Amino acid sequence: MDIGDSVIDVSGLRRRYGPAGDKGFEAVRDVSFTVARGELFALLGTNGAGKTSTVELLEGLAKPTAGEVRVLGHDPYAERSAVRPRIGVMLQEGGFPADLTVTETVRMWAGCTTGARPVTEALELVDLLGRKNVRIKQLSGGERRRLDLALALLGRPEVLFLDEPTTGLDPEARHNTWDLVRRLRAEGTTVLLTTHYLEEAESLADHLAIMREGRIVTSGTPETVIGSYPARIRFAMPVGWFVGDLPPLAELGVVRHEEDRGRIELQTHELQRTLTGLLLWARDKDVELEGLDARTASLEEAFLAIAGANPAGGPAESGAGLAGAGLGMDSVAGRNA
């Protein structure tokens, strides 16, 4: 990646809460990544993995214990006045005065924002125009999230930080938010997103990183992260036939297989080769593989294997995974290229 093109540069980032030693807690441990201009980067991880602690450092809300952050070429903490007008921040908890109406809230925010969008435009973007005279305390949780987003977008930011933007939204509002984020990205906005919705990351992200216990344990494009986990082929063994009757599984490219009461699952990194071998065998033997189902791994499977406390099924030897702990995005993505 051309460094001149990057909008967010994070290197060796650490964040400790409390004092050094056992009494403190290091929530971010040697995190490095780069986000290019116009890209959507998703930070994923289980509860407590360190996503918000990391994003707050990028937003300039706290000073790193160690390491470097550059947003639009500046230190967002030390040079806050240079960075703040160019970024939009949607925090997990907005916290607005409960008695103000939606319009009053946006107007108040616009008063502190350089080059703010008109109130109507901001509310239209997030589908809240119909609720403009409603008081904050009467909004639903999902409507408050959308108001948070409207405020983050008010100053037409070059970089947008979205911390779990669709939590609490119904499916329609979530899809509308995704469309809006896609539109903003198409207009050149760089977006850093944290989310627990893997479908959201899979569908929106150009690059993603999965954190566990304060570290990035894997990163790359959604395709490379998913591609390092095996595809699965499932079928019922024909009556009278056994796994041992199949061609040697290693020759078919199978890396692992399981059998449960006649149901077979083959795992492979070469889905086409394995499937072809299996189907040719079935044709030669003139048998039907009932319930045949072949699919690549999903981001959810990869996530559970990587970020979960109880990893199941490992990454490809050459792929991303726990072996990548502590590596920055480029080095891990490079291994998957």
Ligand SMILES: Nc1ncnc2c1ncn2[C@@H]1O[C@H](COP(=O)(O)OP(=O)(O)OP(=O)(O)O)[C@@H](O)[C@H]1O
């Ligand atoms: N102010 C604080 N003081 C001490 N520990 C904290 C503080 N804030 C967060 N932590 C701890 O740091 C760790 C990382 O928290 P963080 O909120 O960054 O995780 P997260 O990945 O954003 O989680 P979630 O998905 O639940 O929002 C957690 O163990 C949390 O308890």
